Amino acid sequence: MAPTLKLTYFDIRARAESIRLALTIAGIPFEDxxxxxxEWPAFKEKTPYGQVPTLEITENGQTFMAAQSEAILRYVARLAPESGLYPVEDPLKALRVDEILNACEDLGKKxxxxxxEPDAEKKVKTRQELTGPEGELTVFTKxxxxxxxxxxxxxxxxxxTIADLELNGAMWWMSSGLLDGVDPAWVNQFDxxxxxxxxxxxxxxxxxxxxKK
Structure with a gap:
C-alpha cells in the first residue's frame, strides 16, 4: 500500500515548489x-530542524516526519522510478543530477x-554587484x-529530473521581483x-x- 503524504510549507513557491512539482509529475497524491x-511558531517546535518544508509519511500505521528538501525530493523520485525524476539505475546520470542539485545549494548560499542584511541600501547594492556582468552570481550561473x-x-x-525542478525554482526566485536589487530579466541571459x-x-x-492555483 502506498504511503500517505502530507507536505507542509508556507503559501509561497520557494523551497517547497520543486517537491510539489515532483509529486505532481510523478502522479503521487499528497496533501499540500x-x-x-x-501558526509557524507552534509548528516549528514539531519539526526536526526548526525548518520547513517537511513531509509527513504515514505507512503501516506509523508516521515519520521527514525534513531537508533535497532528501525529500530524492524520496519522492524513488517512489516513482518510472517518472525518470531521479535515474537511480544509471550512476553517471544520477551524478549529473546530484551535481546540479548541489550547485543550486551553492547558488543560494551566494x-x-x-x-x-538590515541596511536596505546596502542590500540592494550587494545584489546588484552579485548579478552584474562580472558578479559572482552571474559567473556561477553561467x-x-x-x-x-x-x-x-x-x-x-x-x-x-529533480535537478531541473530545483534549478527552475532557484531561477524563479531570482526573477520573481521579490528580491530588491535583482532585475527580473537577469535570468534571460542564460540560454x-x-x-x-x-x-x-x-x-x-x-x-x-x-x-488550479
Whole structure:
C-alpha cells in the first residue's frame, strides 16, 4: 500500500515548489498544507530542524516526519522510478543530477546573506554587484548553464529530473521581483536555463498544476 503524504510549507513557491512539482509529475497524491505565518511558531517546535518544508509519511500505521528538501525530493523520485525524476539505475546520470542539485545549494548560499542584511541600501547594492556582468552570481550561473544539455533539461530528452525542478525554482526566485536589487530579466541571459524553464512550463502536468492555483 502506498504511503500517505502530507507536505507542509508556507503559501509561497520557494523551497517547497520543486517537491510539489515532483509529486505532481510523478502522479503521487499528497496533501499540500500551506502554513499560515501565525501558526509557524507552534509548528516549528514539531519539526526536526526548526525548518520547513517537511513531509509527513504515514505507512503501516506509523508516521515519520521527514525534513531537508533535497532528501525529500530524492524520496519522492524513488517512489516513482518510472517518472525518470531521479535515474537511480544509471550512476553517471544520477551524478549529473546530484551535481546540479548541489550547485543550486551553492547558488543560494551566494545570495542568502543579503536576506539578513538590515541596511536596505546596502542590500540592494550587494545584489546588484552579485548579478552584474562580472558578479559572482552571474559567473556561477553561467557555469551551471553550461552544464545543462543544449536542449534545456539537465539530461536532455523530454523528462525533467529533480535537478531541473530545483534549478527552475532557484531561477524563479531570482526573477520573481521579490528580491530588491535583482532585475527580473537577469535570468534571460542564460540560454539553456531559459529552455529548461520553458520546457517545464509546457509540461502537461505542470500546466495542470498551475491552472488550479
Amino acid at each position: 498544507v500551506r502554513l499560515p505565518r501565525s 545570495i542568502s546573506p543579503t536576506m539578513r 557555469k551551471i548553464n553550461a552544464r545543462l544539455d543544449p536542449s534545456g533539461y539537465v539530461l536532455g530528452g523530454d523528462k525533467p 539553456r536555463i531559459c529552455k529548461l524553464r520553458d520546457k517545464l512550463a509546457a509540461h502537461p502536468k505542470v500546466k495542470e498544476w498551475y491552472s
